[in-house]
Amino acid sequence: MKENFSFDHRLGIYIPDIIHEWEQFSKDIQEGILFHWEKIRGSIPDRISELEAEINHKQAELSDENDFPRSCQLNTEISELASIINDLWLWYRANQQISAKAHH
Template sequence: MRGNKGWLDSQFEYSERHGISIPCLESDWEELSLEHQTAILEKWEMIRGGIPDHIMRFEAMIRAKTQQLFEEDDFVRSCLINGDIADLASRINDLNIWFRTQQDLDGDAKMHIG
């Protein structure tokens, strides 16, 4: 698999919203060879290992926004800050789902794609 890094990279798509590459398989999991499945899983585990750091970064941003919200007197501005907090919380939720996503090398398990 090492010689076909381009193919492996094409199985992932970078998500600006989440700050990570997300699986975007071109074929059904069951149609992939064991070698390809293994390569995808190895790459995914490397990406997956960084998810907690991304979550912590978003949590820090939420804390900063929450502090801004406590200090904000303008209603319209506070609504915008609240929207920012909700968006960051949604990103954390998505990342938690991706972090819990695991794929096995057997045909019974399915990879969450979305």
């Protein structure tokens, strides 16, 4: 099933990368893909927690930073981490509907 997923370095997780039409897969393969995705999807909240910890660390660093360029850099890094978290939640929620349909 791993061949139907590719690692997204920005997000830090594997995401679906299916090159064939869903209907072209046998029922067994569809179920395998969905099972694999559910395992990945289940790890998304943990990944988000890791990123939130990084944000908290950078915010603490920012509160003590007096160097303006470094403050700007920290703000940029915090913004990027927040963007990644947003994208992870989108993956988590969007594919929740797909997974729910597959179990019916």
